[in-house]
Amino acid sequence: MNIPENLRYSRDHEWLLLDGDIATVGITDYAQKSLGDIVYVELPKIGEKFNAHEPCGSVESVKAISEIFTPITGEVIEINETLNDSPELVNTDPYGKAWMVKLKVQNPDEVNSLLTAAEYKEYLESTT
Amino acid sequence: MENLKKTPLNKLHRDLEARMVDFAGWEMPIQYQAGVIEEHIRTRTFAGLFDVSHMGEIWVTGEDAIPFVNFLTTNDVSRLSNGQAQYSILTNENGGAVDDLLVYRFNEKKLLLVVNAATTEKDWDWINSHKASFSVTLENASASFAQIAIQGPKAQEILQKLTENVLSEIGYYHFIEGKVDGFDCIISRTGYTGEDGFEIYIEPERAEQIWKKLLDAGNYGMKEGILPCGLAARNTLRLEAAMSLYGHELSDTITPLEANLSWICKLEKGEFIGREALLKQKQEGVKRKLVGFEMVDKGIARDGFDVYIEGEKKGYVTSASPAPFLKKNIGLAFVPAEFAKVGQDIKIDVRGKLLGAVIVKTPFYKRQKTA
Numbered sequence: 001m002n003i004p005e006n007l008r009y010s011r012d013h014e015w016l017l018l019d020g021d022i023a024t025v026g027i028t029d030y031a032q033k034s035l036g037d038i039v040y041v042e043l044p045k046i047g048e049k050f051n052a053h054e055p056c057g058s059v060e061s062v063k064a065i066s067e068i069f070t071p072i073t074g075e076v077i078e079i080n081e082t083l084n085d086s087p088e089l090v091n092t093d094p095y096g097k098a099w100m101v102k103l104k105v106q107n108p109d110e111v112n113s114l115l116t117a118a119e120y121k122e123y124l125e126s127t128t
Numbered sequence: 129m130e131n132l133k134k135t136p137l138n139k140l141h142r143d144l145e146a147r148m149v150d151f152a153g154w155e156m157p158i159q160y161q162a163g164v165i166e167e168h169i170r171t172r173t174f175a176g177l178f179d180v181s182h183m184g185e186i187w188v189t190g191e192d193a194i195p196f197v198n199f200l201t202t203n204d205v206s207r208l209s210n211g212q213a214q215y216s217i218l219t220n221e222n223g224g225a226v227d228d229l230l231v232y233r234f235n236e237k238k239l240l241l242v243v244n245a246a247t248t249e250k251d252w253d254w255i256n257s258h259k260a261s262f263s264v265t266l267e268n269a270s271a272s273f274a275q276i277a278i279q280g281p282k283a284q285e286i287l288q289k290l291t292e293n294v295l296s297e298i299g300y301y302h303f304i305e306g307k308v309d310g311f312d313c314i315i316s317r318t319g320y321t322g323e324d325g326f327e328i329y330i331e332p333e334r335a336e337q338i339w340k341k342l343l344d345a346g347n348y349g350m351k352e353g354i355l356p357c358g359l360a361a362r363n364t365l366r367l368e369a370a371m372s373l374y375g376h377e378l379s380d381t382i383t384p385l386e387a388n389l390s391w392i393c394k395l396e397k398g399e400f401i402g403r404e405a406l407l408k409q410k411q412e413g414v415k416r417k418l419v420g421f422e423m424v425d426k427g428i429a430r431d432g433f434d435v436y437i438e439g440e441k442k443g444y445v446t447s448a449s450p451a452p453f454l455k456k457n458i459g460l461a462f463v464p465a466e467f468a469k470v471g472q473d474i475k476i477d478v479r480g481k482l483l484g485a486v487i488v489k490t491p492f493y494k495r496q497k498t499a
Contacts, residue, residue, distance in 0.1 A: 036360070037165040039450045040428055060428050062164045062450050063360050 001124065002029040004095055008111055009120035010071040012053065015095060018111050023072055026099045027059060027090065030124055035061040038090040041083040043068075043100055049075045052110060056101065059090060072110050074103030135181035136274045136332040137339055144356055151359055152246035154182040159358035167361035168452040171321055172495075175280035175346050176357040176365075180320075180327070181335065184248030185273045186241040186255065190264040193239050197231055200258060200401060202384055204394040208233040213301045213318060216392055218243075218251060219402030223383040223409060227251050228374050230318065232303060240269075240314075244374045258401065274335035278342055278354075279325030279365075281495075286354060287326055289345040290338070291315070295326070309334075309341050320362060322369025322493050361452075368451050370420055370460065370490035376431065376446045377418055377460055385409050386462070387418045388490070416443065417468035420490035421476075423457035425483035429476045435461050436475040436482055442467065445476065451492060458492050459485075 007015040013031035017024045032038065040060040050056045050070040057068040079101050083089060089098040105111075115123060132155035141148065146157035157179065159167065170176055188197055198205040203216035212233055218226040227247040232240040243251045252268050259266065278287055284295050293306035293315060303316035314329040330338055346354025357365075363373070372378050377387045384393050385406060395407055423429060429448035434441050448459025463474065470489050475482040 036159060037163045037452075039165075040426075042427075060450075062364060062452065063158070065428070065430070 001033075001121075002095070003117045003121050005117045007095065007117065008071070008114035009117070009123075010053070010069065010114055011123060012069045012071070014069060014071045016071045016111065016114060018105065018108060021105045021108050022077070023074060023103045023105045023111075024099050025068075025071060025101050025103065026094055027066075027068060028120075029094050031059075031066070032091050032094045035059060035064055035066055037062050038087045041087045041090060041100065043079040043083065044076050046076050046079060050103075052113075059087075068100060070101070070103060071114055072103065072105055073107065074105040076101050077104050078102040133182070135179055136335040137179045137181060137276075140336055140339055141179065141356075146356070146358060149359070152182065152244075154245055156182060157356070157358040159360045160356050162355050164358070164360040164364060165452040167355050167357040168364050170355040171280045171323060171357055171361065171365055172453045172493075173281070174352055175278060175282040175286055175325075175354040176321070176361065177339070177342055177346070177354055178277040178279065178357050178362055179275075179339070180277050180362075181274040181332070182245035183275055184243040184245060184251065184268070184270040185329070186243065186252060187267040187269050188239045188241060188255075188264055189237055189267075190262075191237060192262040192264050193237050194233075196259070196262040196264045197239055197241070198397065198400060199262070200255060201229070201231065202389075202394065202400065202402070202406070203231070203392040204397040205231055205233070205239070206397070210235050211302055211304060213303055213316060214392070215301075217378070217384045217389065218254065219384070219400070219406070220380060221402055221405065222381075223385070223402040223405035224380045225374065225378040225382060225384060225387075226254050226380065228372060228378055232314075232316070234305075247374060272331065273329045274332045275327060275329050276335065276339055276342065277319055277321075277325060277327045278346075279319045279321040279323045280354075281324065282346065282354070283323070283325035286342065286346040287315075287328075290341055298326075308338055311338070313338075320371060321365035322371070322491065323365075323495055363447075364449050364452055367447055367449055367458065367460070368454055368491070368493035370492055373447060383409060383414075386414050386416055414465055416462045417465045418446065418460055419463055419468050419472075419487045420492055421459050421461055421474060421485045422488045422492070423459075423476070423483065423485045425485070427476075427478045427481070427483040428457045429459045429478060429483075429485065434477040435463055436477060437463065437467050437472070441477075442474075454492055456492075460490075463487075
């Protein structure tokens with residue numbers, strides 16, 4: 001299981017990379033593996049605002065659907081349009097090409113409520 | 129998953145790193161490492177191997193084997209010759225489906241019924257409760273059979289490497305009692321994928337060896353070789369072929385006439401359970417019909433979603449999924465009979481959004497028949 005050190009994680013299996021007050025968000029390697037072959041990604045609209053842990057989109061595999069939750073409060077400033085045509089990137093590169101949304105974060109300190117890589121690893125081990 | 133029943137191939141699935149799930153009380157592989165899309169496409173283009181040992185098998189033997197099964201089912205058992213199989217429905221008094229099944233005729237006093245895993249016990253009780261004055265012996269032989277399906281355009285070529293029986297001589301929906309890798313088995317040219325292929329019924333102790341040999345014979349591991357396929361691919365394959373899944377397109381309260389299965393309802397064959405209800409339904413015309421649809425808007429329909437027509441809720445989706453080979457989002461749904469026509473626009477309620485879809489001809493996928 002790939003859990004990059006430099007990211008923060010939610011218990012809903014999203015990852016977050018904070019750069020100043022801009023957060024890039026996607027779903028984790030564990031999440032994509034659990035879902036299987038991803039065939040559809042539905043993302044929010046630019047300008048939409050979300051509270052932390054609110055659903056902002058969904059990821060669908062052949063067999064299942066899973067909501068995407070924003071791990072942090074903020075406003076959508078960019079979405080990854082390439083996922084419309086290439087949803088399978090979520091399977092092949094969940095932490096890279098398959099980033100999903102960029103948020104302008106309301107309060108960057110909120111990131112501290114998210115899990116570190118070590119904590120997320122522990123969380124996965126305790127729940128699976 | 130400790131209380132789940134296991135097929136004789138359970139260990140091999142784990143060795144192949146399949147993801148295992150609870151399916152009707154059985155621990156079954158939902159997908160292997162390749163994943164549902166590759167497994168599905170490989171079955172269409174080459175061959176796929178499926179463990180279907182969870183299916184139930186019931187022997188019906190004795191003087192009245194044929195009249196008895198004819199009394200229980202909608203298709204006409206008397207039309208079968210030795211070595212032939214038929215798809216049929218076990219109906220209740222209301223014409224609803226107790227189950228769908230295959231009826232195999234070995235001889236006029238020996239039939240094998242192959243039923244769904246989830247309904248084996250229910251079917252067994254149902255069949256026993258109607259034995260009455262018929263001179264038959266029933267045996268639930270589910271535990272004495274493993275069943276392996278090999279499906280796809282290369283199925284015959286691969287299986288032929290392991291048997292001296294001439295597979296090309298077995299017609300569609302026919303079977304033989306033959307040998308695979310030297311072991312006695314039933315080789316049946318049937319399947320649930322829309323492809324040519326075989327279902328092999330074998331003693332549980334032989335299953336591992338046959339499974340391994342079939343993977344080897346099909347060049348498993350090579351880029352274009354056979355793939356073991358899980359229940360997820362089995363479902364998407366049957367859906368593209370618009371074949372019914374019990375509990376979805378058929379149930380105790382859905383009749384085969386509603387589910388587009390009038391071709392296996394031989395209402396003129398004589399008395400059988402549910403015949404009167406089906407005759408009445410046929411005369412009055414079915415009120416709802418099963419149709420195939422294809423999403424027009426971007427979005428994926430799923431089992432149970434509501435169907436809207438002309439602004440009103442009119443039906444529901446019985447099965448739906450992305451179709452890996454056709455690369456469309458497809459589904460089957462019940463709609464009022466007056467709307468059940470190809471080209472009819474419908475809307476699917478996809479989690480609160482009404483997305484456009486259109487009724488299309490089924491099956492969605494039909495294989496190219498080669499000589």
